Amino acid sequence: MxxxxxxxxxxxxxxxxxxxxxxxxxxxxxxxxxxxxxxxxxxxxxxxxxxxxxxxxxxxxxxxxxxxxxxxxxxxxxxxxxxxxxxxxxxxxxxxxxxxxxxxxxxxxxxxxxxxxxxxxxxxxxxxxxxxxxxxxxxxxxxxxxxxxxxxxxxxxxxxxxxxxxxxxxxxxxxxxxxxxxxxxxxxxxxxxxxxxxxxxxxxxxxxxxxxxxxxxxxxxxxxxxxxxxxxxxxxxxxxxxxxxxxxxxxxRLTYLQTVRALSRVTEVGGYVETGHSRRVSRLAQAVGCELAMRESDLLELEYAALMHDIGQLSLRDPIPSGATVLAPPREQRRIAELGSAVIRETGVLDSVADLVRRQCEPYMGDGDDGPPPLGSRIIKVANAFDDLVGESKDRDRIEAVLQRLRMDTDREYDPAVVEALASVLNRPAPRWSGVRLLSGTPLGSGGSPSMAEPAQEGARDG
The missing domain is CATH 1.20.1450 (particulate methane monooxygenase, chain B)
Incomplete structure (x- = not known):
């Protein structure tokens, strides 16, 4: 769910x-x-x-x-x-x-x-x-x-x-x-x-x-x-x-994360994506990354990349309806990813995050000389597609239908291990995983905005 x-x-x-x-x-x-x-x-x-x-x-x-x-x-x-x-x-x-x-x-x-x-x-x-x-x-x-x-x-x-x-x-x-x-x-x-x-x-x-x-x-x-x-x-x-x-x-580190979060909201304020899309994708990506036993350093990069995965849409003259890049042509998806990667690379310290964003639209087996995309890119691809098609809907039938659609495309587009990890996360009782804290200390909530409080205050609540 x-x-x-x-x-x-x-x-x-x-x-x-x-x-x-x-x-x-x-x-x-x-x-x-x-x-x-x-x-x-x-x-x-x-x-x-x-x-x-x-x-x-x-x-x-x-x-x-x-x-x-x-x-x-x-x-x-x-x-x-x-x-x-x-x-x-x-x-x-x-x-x-x-x-x-x-x-x-x-x-x-x-x-x-x-x-x-x-x-x-x-x-x-x-x-x-x-x-x-x-x-x-x-x-x-x-x-x-x-x-x-x-x-x-x-x-x-x-x-x-x-x-x-x-x-x-x-x-x-x-x-x-x-x-x-x-x-x-x-x-x-x-x-x-x-x-x-x-x-x-x-x-x-x-x-x-x-x-x-x-x-x-x-x-x-x-x-x-x-x-x-x-x-x-x-x-x-x-x-x-x-x-x-x-x-x-x-x-x-807290100031750095706050800057990334603020940057990720530019696409929402500009009307390029639905409100809360980046945060939902980030929460899902983090939960899937934990399910796949990613290291903490990789999870932190995944959080940054998931928050900024749609920043390339700022270059579009005409926004994609609802910001759903999964419905855009593959060439358009790649252009958005490359432009977003170029913006992130300008920071000079997030090259690995920029690479995750650049390769998020590739098939899970890869489509060039670079080989398969990193696991973080494959996770963002699945989490983004799921949220583009489900959004904030609470319809269980719709959620199951989207999962089945993702499974049908695992022969080329989506990593089957990532899709099954997503299914495991969604089928877990909500109280069991929705309180999980991100690497930054933010709880995985039900859709509210991540707290911008000091980590010591975020960490005041145990478990």
């Missing part, structure tokens, strides 16, 4: 308010909540040790959570909070004096710090992203359970210190891989893509900031052994500079 379109029978079976259920996310939140509650109860009964250190690191975690950022791909991270939590977990001595806090106290302090840092966000109306909070707490819990018991039988310094430092590094790498796997499992369920593809994307995205956070946490713990708690300020400053750079990068 089209986004937001469902038959009366389907609506009756689902009910009006059924929410999407992601098992991995639910289990993750339940485990983290149980661990936090159990640790708080146990620590309250046994009492806090070294409360001054617990307070200092708890405040650092809270401030870091308050200053969290949302990276491209709708990934929420809190580098300072995570580094402070890892530093507290690895803390062995403060100014030469041994510390003896238990794994339960580590989890309790971090849980309270995350909760306090979340309160200002809740106060301004941002719904917590529970799965991201749970992941941040879980990685600390894994390190604490694995590392803190070793402080009972290894001396803070001496021949065993090298072993302990190696253990710190190994644990940081382990939890980074575990965190990437959990994030990939949630992403695969949400986007309906393959876990292996999602895992590779998460590893690429989280590697730079994960290494910086882990190294900073270890440095904070080591420096505290000599400098005391003042090390928190000294070694948090470089991470703060890094976080500012990441935030600036995310803002630039």
């Amino acid at each position: 089209t986004p937001g379109v469902s038959s009366p029978r389907t609506r009756q079976q689902r009910g009006p308010s059924r929410q999407r259920f992601d098992p991995t996310r639910v289990v993750l939140i339940a485990v983290a909540s149980a661990g936090a509650a159990g640790s708080l109860c146990w620590t309250s009964l046994t009492g806090f040790v070294e409360p001054h250190a617990a307070l200092a690191f708890g405040v650092l975690v809270a401030l870091g959570e308050l200053a969290r950022i949302t990276l491209p791909g709708n990934r929420e991270v809190a580098p300072i909070a995570s580094a402070g939590a890892i530093g507290y977990t690895f803390l062995v001595t403060i100014g030469g004096e041994p510390v003896h806090h238990s794994p339960a106290q580590v989890i309790a302090v971090v849980a309270v710090g995350l909760a306090v840092g979340e309160l200002p966000h809740v106060a301004v109306g941002r719904t917590p992203r529970w799965s991201d909070l749970a992941r941040r707490l879980l990685i600390v819990a894994i390190i604490a359970v694995a590392f803190r018991p070793s402080t009972l039988w290894l001396e803070p310094s001496g021949p065993h210190w090298g072993y302990k430092l190696s253990m710190m590094g190994a644990l940081v790498m382990l939890v980074w891989l575990v965190d990437s796997a959990i994030a990939a499992a949630i992403r695969a369920e949400r986007l309906r893509t393959r876990f292996t593809v999602a895992y590779r994307d998460e590893v690429r995205a989280l590697l730079p900031i994960g290494l910086a956070v882990g190294a900073s946490g270890i440095l904070i713990a080591l420096a505290s052994s000599v400098m005391g708690l003042v090390a928190l300020l000294v070694f948090t400053a470089p991470l703060l500079v890094t976080q500012v750079a990441f935030r600036r990068f995310a803002e630039i």
